Amino acid sequence: MSRIFITGTAGFIGYHLARLLLDAGHVVHGLDGMTDYYDVTLKQRRHAMLAQNPDFVATECMLEDREAVDAAIDACAPNYIVHLAGQAGVRYSLENPRAYVDANVTGTFNVMEAARRHEVKHLMMASTSSVYGANTQMPFRETDKADTPMTIYAATKKATEAMGHSYAHIYDLPVTMFRFFTVYGPWGRPDMALFKFVKATLEGDAIDVYNHGDMYRDFTYVTDLVRAISLLMFDAIPARPADGQVPEGDSLSPVAPFRVVNIGNSKSERLLDFIEAIETALGQKTTRNMMDMQPGDVPATWAEASLLETLTGYRPQTDIRDGVRHFVDWYREYYCI
Numbered sequence: 617m618s619r620i621f622i623t624g625t626a627g628f629i630g631y632h633l634a635r636l637l638l639d640a641g642h643v644v645h646g647l648d649g650m651t652d653y654y655d656v657t658l659k660q661r662r663h664a665m666l667a668q669n670p671d672f673v674a675t676e677c678m679l680e681d682r683e684a685v686d687a688a689i690d691a692c693a694p695n696y697i698v699h700l701a702g703q704a705g706v707r708y709s710l711e712n713p714r715a716y717v718d719a720n721v722t723g724t725f726n727v728m729e730a731a732r733r734h735e736v737k738h739l740m741m742a743s744t745s746s747v748y749g750a751n752t753q754m755p756f757r758e759t760d761k762a763d764t765p766m767t768i769y770a771a772t773k774k775a776t777e778a779m780g781h782s783y784a785h786i787y788d789l790p791v792t793m794f795r796f797f798t799v800y801g802p803w804g805r806p807d808m809a810l811f812k813f814v815k816a817t818l819e820g821d822a823i824d825v826y827n828h829g830d831m832y833r834d835f836t837y838v839t840d841l842v843r844a845i846s847l848l849m850f851d852a853i854p855a856r857p858a859d860g861q862v863p864e865g866d867s868l869s870p871v872a873p874f875r876v877v878n879i880g881n882s883k884s885e886r887l888l889d890f891i892e893a894i895e896t897a898l899g900q901k902t903t904r905n906m907m908d909m910q911p912g913d914v915p916a917t918w919a920e921a922s923l924l925e926t927l928t929g930y931r932p933q934t935d936i937r938d939g940v941r942h943f944v945d946w947y948r949e950y951y952c953i
Contacts, residue, residue, distance in 0.1 A: 624701030626659035645692035679723025709769035720772035746770035758867035785872035797880035801838030802946035840932030880919025
């Protein structure tokens with residue numbers, strides 16, 4: 617049994633990860649700011665469900681509040697920290713960039729400082745496929761350069777990767793950054809395409825399809841994602857290479873116990889096929905507004921996930937038709953439709 621501190625436990629991914637670890641017998645202390653970026657009721661429901669387990673404790677505070685973050689982490693005295701909280705959303709970063717710097721940069725610094733102080737066995741922090749930016753070489757590999765972010769969201773996540781490397785090098789703190797690829801599933805965020813498309817279709821409204829549908833995404837089912845995180849947490853703690861030599865294909869730093877890992881389905885799906893999966897699950901057709909590309913968006917993402925498989929023996933593989941059906945079932949049950 618380990619003591620695990622997770623930021624963002626009222627969020628979509630954090631909730632699923634906390635539930636997985638609690639079911640495995642670990643003690644989890646969660647932290648969430650409960651911001652109104654989307655429906656707070658959904659966040660409260662997630663925390664309430666986790667709170668049914670006596671091994672779960674939650675703190676509500678903002679990541680930028682250093683004293684509150686320190687107090688929560690000190691109370692937990694964790695063996696592991698998983699930092700998932702932050703300001704998400706590519707499009708919202710065009711409207712409110714300061715929120716991303718405050719939460720993703722300042723907030724992450726506060727978490728790293730606490731991890732250093734407690735000398736945790738493994739600090740794991742969420743990054744994003746958006747850091748690959750303008751890269752056109754696909755599938756995206758962890759060893760590819762990621763120097764062309766297209767939004768302030770991606771830029772702040774790339775900044776946290778650099779910060780994590782420096783802490784790993786200076787303090788010998790094992791750090792893994794995982795890059796997510798379009799995560800979806802039950803209890804998902806209302807600002808994500810799947811949630812918006814299902815809601816609009818059931819309410820008789822049209823959906824906005826950007827770049828006239830000529831978009832591709834590596835859709836990752838949430839239970840696959842959190843299983844990968846849990847395996848990386850215990851089975852793939854990075855160690856500083858004694859001779860500076862790194863195995864081919866590994867993103868391990870030659871000078872620090874630091875690694876970047878893609879977590880994706882290793883398959884780039886056409887957006888229109890994703891929409892057809894939604895129509896099949898709902899049993900009704902969508903009405904589509906074909907739109908131009910949104911500023912800051914990219915036409916395609918595709919994860920090379922062989923490093924994850926090498927490290928853990930696991931590769932996400934849920935088919936989008938199955939994953940979408942599970943989400944629609946949850947949506948109908950949650951909203952009594």
